[in-house]
Amino acid sequence: MSADQMLPKLELWGGVECTVNRVGDRYFDQLQRNGHDTRIEDLDCFANLGIQAIRYPILWERTAPNGPEQADWSWADERLAYLDDIGIRPIVGLVHHGSGPPHTSLLDPEFANGLAEFAQAVATRYPWLEYYTPVNEPLTTARFSGLYGHWYPHAQDDRSFIRALINQCRGVALSMEAIRRVNPAAKLVQTEDLGKVFGTPLLSYQVAFENARRWLSFDLLCGRVDRSHELWDYLRQSGTEESDLDWFLDHPCPPDIFGINRYLTSDRFLDERLDRYPIHTHGGNGRHQYADVEAVRVCEEGICPPETLLKEVWERYHQPIAVTEVHLGCTREEQLRWLKEIWDAAQHLRQEGVDLRAVTAWSLLGAYDWNSLVTRDECFYEPGVFDVRPPCSSTLQSPSPRPTAIATMLRHLSHGEPYNHPLLEVPGWWQRSDRLLYPPISCFHTHTSEDSANFPSTHSLTHPSTHPPITPSPxxxxxxxxxxxxxxxxxxxxxxxxxxxxxxxxxxxxxxxxxxxxxxxxxxxxxxxxxxxxxxxxxxxxxxxxxxxxxxxxxxxxxxxxxxxxxxxxxxxxxxxxxxxxxxxxxxxxxxxxxxxxxxxxxxxxxxxxxxxxxxxxxxxxxxxxxxxxxxxxxxxxxxxxxxxxxxxxxxxxxxxxxxxxxxxxxxxxxxxxxxxxxxxxxxxxxxxxxxxxxxxxxxxxxxxxxxxxxxxxxxxxxxxxxxxxxxxxxxxxxxxxxxxxxxxxxxxxxxx
Missing domain, CATH: 3.40.50.720 (NAD(P)-binding Rossmann-like Domain)
Incomplete structure (x- = not known):
């Protein structure tokens, strides 16, 4: 019996883009933008795809901004009951790239306690819920809010970044403690974007640091950040108290499923040769000035293949994995190609014995303004599995999600059927030479053996083919x-x-x-x-x-x-x-x-x-x-x-x-x-x-x-x-x-x- 046959069937999950991020005093609510806020019938569309589970928002900011005692549960009551009726398992998210209600923030010492209080209220009202993601992508959110200043509270320093990360991870651990007091069988599906960083030999130290930091949220939750951790000195020098780090050793909360959100542009390349790149990419670390660009636009070998990245997660933690976001803001055929590449990679890893549970079609209803990281309101829409751009306002009909080709593909995958389209025989743009915007560099050869111990494996960066080239139908x-x-x-x-x-x-x-x-x-x-x-x-x-x-x-x-x-x-x-x-x-x-x-x-x-x-x-x-x-x-x-x-x-x-x-x-x-x-x-x-x-x-x-x-x-x-x-x-x-x-x-x- 193969390893794949010993594992449960690879599941197909879905997710609704539900970010409620804050820029200044303005909140950007994706559920209002995509209309799902008022369209419960969307859930029938999702059920028709054959998905087994859905990442679904019961968000703190929306449900209980003034505390659980004043919570409005009507939306959640209706939606969760409907999901139960149609047989879709909810994976409930409590904060999604948010900073909480207006009275708190990611830098607030009471953020974690407030989130845990809300989590307990959710579990008490819905004791049958089994899967939770209390905070989506805490590391990414901490970077955007505490290091880059994109989102509230708009800090731009290491101290704020680490405080935001610790508060979120502590909120996850306390939330799961509270939830498990109600339902001891509750499971944590912790999501993170594990984009990989490459760079020139001069910047190998920065590359090694970036690639160590990408694991930090998982390592904190797993109780791995002790005095021997490679980032201990960085954390302490950035103002983190030992007691804050020791707290996670005393309250480990390892994920039951490691959720990996995979995006094409998350992999980065660092290069001190600034003249090769536009000025908006220039930055530095106080020691060297360098450009930070999308690796796919400069690395000859392309991005880190999904198999490589997911294998690293498995080898580091040896716990079940799910790909919890697969989305590409691009043309339809490229969206199909990207989803198929991830699905095929998941199937291949399962055959190798990796406990990979599911692949998640993210942005079921598309997403708004992520081309600006949701910092501007420009109504820039990326369709997803469904297209929710409305008809003319003079029509009497209400807008309803229009299924795209991705929906057809998902229906095939959920039934174990192959999905064939002539355009799937063509490599995605991330595998074609015209993707290169800058002088190409071999990422595989840019690191010395000296830093290889601290730098995650770069094997299998290319996309080899064992089949002769196919001439697609024109x-x-x-x-x-x-x-x-x-x-x-x-x-x-x-x-x-x-x-x-x-x-x-x-x-x-x-x-x-x-x-x-x-x-x-x-x-x-x-x-x-x-x-x-x-x-x-x-x-x-x-x-x-x-x-x-x-x-x-x-x-x-x-x-x-x-x-x-x-x-x-x-x-x-x-x-x-x-x-x-x-x-x-x-x-x-x-x-x-x-x-x-x-x-x-x-x-x-x-x-x-x-x-x-x-x-x-x-x-x-x-x-x-x-x-x-x-x-x-x-x-x-x-x-x-x-x-x-x-x-x-x-x-x-x-x-x-x-x-x-x-x-x-x-x-x-x-x-x-x-x-x-x-x-x-x-x-x-x-x-x-x-x-x-x-x-x-x-x-x-x-x-x-x-x-x-x-x-x-x-x-x-x-x-x-x-x-x-x-x-x-x-x-x-x-x-x-x-x-x-x-x-x-x-x-x-x-x-x-």
Whole structure:
């Protein structure tokens, strides 16, 4: 019998991003941001994934900010009872990157006692609860709050860092003592981010220190920090009393399960050669100045593989392990690749005899503003297993989580079934050479044998493959000469999506035999139909040609893709509407085109969905982007910079669409397996003249030469709607127009440098 067969089945857990961190006097509450605070029905969505357990918040700050005697248990009562009914085991968190209620802080000597009092109240009310995480990532929280000053109480010194860490770890131990007085069988699932540090030989002493410090929360709880501990002198020199350290020797509280939160950017590289790195990475320790950068961006070998890191935990503590957070704020296929890598690593370690209990899909509902470490309120959202970006506020329906491809993957894993997707055959960005932003360095060779005893093992940094390289099925993109087709190709390069960009000579979509031949030869997993007849006014006199390409070609492609079970995206337009309203159009609104081009797109929508019901039809509007010279904004800025007048309509209201946003969202929806009609445009209703004026002002260009005029004055052959703003009843996936314009200008500057 193999070691894996002797262990319980690898479980699939889930987690809701529930951070309540404090910046100054403002609290950032993820449960309010993601809407789970008021949506108990989310729990049914989680149950459908097949997860066995969930890291779930019953947070001190939210439940009992004024003490247990004034606690409001209504939210917890309802949620915990519901979880019990649907058979999901809660792992209850009491503080999640928080600093407690307003009356306390991580530096408060009474923090630990206050937390333990709350823990006892939780256990008394819910004596059946078995698994607890009183404090999530105490070391990380202590660094962010006591060493780097990001979060309250915003300290930036070693003394405060250690005090914050000791208070949290003491709070964990006292909380578990209190909980076990009620339920002696209660178990501690202690989480921590164990990012590894690498560096140059000069900085080997700092690297060794950082890699020793990453274990400190676990070592304190396990009663390992005595006078022989490698960090004892550091702790004492930083002002820690011996009695504070001895307390943990007298009150050991080893985790029943060591929870490892694994993130790609947690591994760091230290380098004294400051000229290699941007100034914002520069820092030091008083002895040397050095840059602190993401290891994945500089180490030739890449990050420390999950197997290596988890094996180190096992060899150090020989206690059960769970991966308690797996999340990647990135494109959908990269999220899938990262989760699969961790899951496969866990399975492999179990075969080697490591008692690894579970892998946790974190951020079930995504996360807000973690790109700024939750120090700014910018509504920057990262989807997770579900996407909770709401529909247009004018719809009557309430927002509900939309399952992404990760949800499909989890359902397969929870049932012991393989999950296959062609994009999983491509290495993640952290394994591709284009991840390197700085001169590459071999991390494996940067440490001397002298410091190897203090530095955790660096073996297996590479990702060897015992299999010959696989040629994944490509994504076919039509419209090689068009703005959209070229944008898809460019972004597929960045995202690591193999593709073939086809011209009309390569595949004429109006030729059924040619379409059949190309699909048979290339065996794509999906097709992006970015080809089309786009000359709106010429279509009035070339109606047959317009309909042949836009309608018949799209239908031919849809029918052929459907026969082969190939995914399809095709694009439609805001010109399927007549503009006889003053509120944004939604997907279910009836179409009523005013011109030949609009008719061709409306007919294409019907025929494509008739032939291929699983295809994705995306309506969009008014392209602008940094990579072509012929869109409205680029022409406007070029004209104004030349000192020439620029005419723009002031009576036509549109919802402009930033092409990179459109392409990325379209690809995510394709990977998710979405179907039907979607509206994708950057939220915002604006007249063409105002769009030109706003962009010029943001670009620092004199806008006085913009001349507003009527649409009629242009003498267009094709009628156009006066109002064609798009919104969505399915989900607002693109950032607002102001942010899109700013990104456009930034990218234009970068492209033309």
């Amino acid at each position: 994504l076919l993109i039509t419209g090689a000469t068009g703005t959209l087709g070229q944008a898809f190709a460019r972004i597929c390069d960045v995202r690591g999506i193999p593709y073939r960009l086809l011209s009309r000579q390569d595949m004429d979509v109006t030729n059924p035999a040619m379409v059949e031949q190309v699909l048979t030869e290339m065996q794509p997993w999906a097709v992006i139909n970015a080809a089309g007849y786009v000359r709106v006014d010429d279509a009035e006199r070339e109606s047959h040609l317009c309909r042949s390409i836009n309608t018949d070609g799209a239908a031919i492609l849809a029918e052929s893709c459907a026969q082969r079970n190939i995914g399809l995206i095709t694009f439609s337009s805001d010109l399927v509407f007549d503009g006889d309203r003053q509120q944004p159009y939604l997907e279910s609104d009836p179409v009523a085109p005013l011109n030949v081009y609009g008719h061709s797109k409306a007919q294409a929508e019907r025929q494509v969905l008739h032939h291929h019901p699983d295809s994705l039809v995306i309506r969009t509007s008014a392209f602008f982007g940094p990579w072509d010279d012929h869109n409205f904004l680029t022409i406007a800025l070029r004209t104004l910079k030349a000192g020439q007048p620029f005419l723009a309509a002031e009576d036509a209201i549109v919802s402009p669409t930033y092409v990179p946003d459109l392409v990325n969202a379209s690809l995510d929806l394709l990977v998710d397996g979405e179907r039907g009609i979607w509206h994708l445009a950057n939220p915002g209703a604006i007249a063409w003249a105002d769009l030109a004026r706003q962009t010029a002002q943001l670009a620092g260009v004199d806008a006085s030469a913009i001349q507003p005029c009527s649409t009629q004055s242009f003498g267009y052959a094709a009628s156009r709607p006066a109002y064609s703003v798009l919104s969505s009843e399915r989900g607002i996936l693109l950032p607002d127009l102001d942010r899109a314009i700013a990104q456009y200008l930034h990218e234009c500057d970068r492209v033309h440098v």
